[in-house]
Amino acid sequence: MQKISLLLWTLWLGLSLGAADFVPLRTIYVSPRGDDRQSGLLPEQPLRSINKAAQLVRPGDLVLVSGGRYQEQVRITTSGTAENPIVFRAQPGETALLDGGLLLTGWTATAGREYVYEADCPYAINMLWERCILNRSLEVNTLDMVAQQPGGYFHDLATGKLYVRCLNSVDLPEQAGIVIVPVQQGGKPLPYNAIPQNVSLWDNAVFITGSYVQWENFEIAFYPASGIRVQAPAEHCVVRGNII
Numbered sequence: 001m002q003k004i005s006l007l008l009w010t011l012w013l014g015l016s017l018g019a020a021d022f023v024p025l026r027t028i029y030v031s032p033r034g035d036d037r038q039s040g041l042l043p044e045q046p047l048r049s050i051n052k053a054a055q056l057v058r059p060g061d062l063v064l065v066s067g068g069r070y071q072e073q074v075r076i077t078t079s080g081t082a083e084n085p086i087v088f089r090a091q092p093g094e095t096a097l098l099d100g101g102l103l104l105t106g107w108t109a110t111a112g113r114e115y116v117y118e119a120d121c122p123y124a125i126n127m128l129w130e131r132c133i134l135n136r137s138l139e140v141n142t143l144d145m146v147a148q149q150p151g152g153y154f155h156d157l158a159t160g161k162l163y164v165r166c167l168n169s170v171d172l173p174e175q176a177g178i179v180i181v182p183v184q185q186g187g188k189p190l191p192y193n194a195i196p197q198n199v200s201l202w203d204n205a206v207f208i209t210g211s212y213v214q215w216e217n218f219e220i221a222f223y224p225a226s227g228i229r230v231q232a233p234a235e236h237c238v239v240r241g242n243i244i
Helices: 048-055 142-146
Strands: 003-006 025-029 061-065 067-071 072-076 086-090 096-099 117-120 125-130 151-154 162-163 179-184 206-208 211-218 217-219 228-230 238-243
Touching: 025 048, 048 061, 048 072, 048 086, 072 086, 125 151, 142 151, 142 162, 206 211, 217 238, 228 238
Parallel strands: 025 061, 061 086, 067 096, 072 206, 086 211, 096 217, 206 228, 211 238
Antiparallel strands: 003 238, 117 162, 125 179, 151 162
């Protein structure tokens, strides 16, 4: 992972208020223990998803996100202003993680294939990683090829069965931490036997098109693309203090 602290360009580089200078007009709270049916305006009534907060924000808002794991793609379309930006910030001292991967469990040894293990995988696979060493595994075309390829995997689209051989062949999948990044459509994982149509395989964790938006101090893991994307018509956006 690489820590980034930068002023991100969109159409052009822009200056914005520093984190220490920002005094919010309103605070929206988000927590893994929250509920999107709540207002989010009180610490004891947080929202569950960052996306819900993004739908509610207005200029001058601070979205304060408690530590925990959030499995979503955040889209920020609302703009702040030069005087009142919109700030999304992880709670100080806590780890707010946007996680695009799914950890697979239930592994068993594959009969007659040394170092090969299998598990049911109900989703179409975009990428597969070994979490412990951050190795991206290589997809191969047959089970026989998995047996010959450390760090390889084969997904049987007839049965949904996933076969892997860890890069360090003596590792068990539970030790390596096998994480899949599923193919998604409309924000939902596609089943393993689906035929993807008009699907982007390069999703970001955060997609910003609003101007005067700040995204601060989050951790982002297992998204196919760069993690955070700021795109026109956005201007004067700041991305800093994140770990990707």
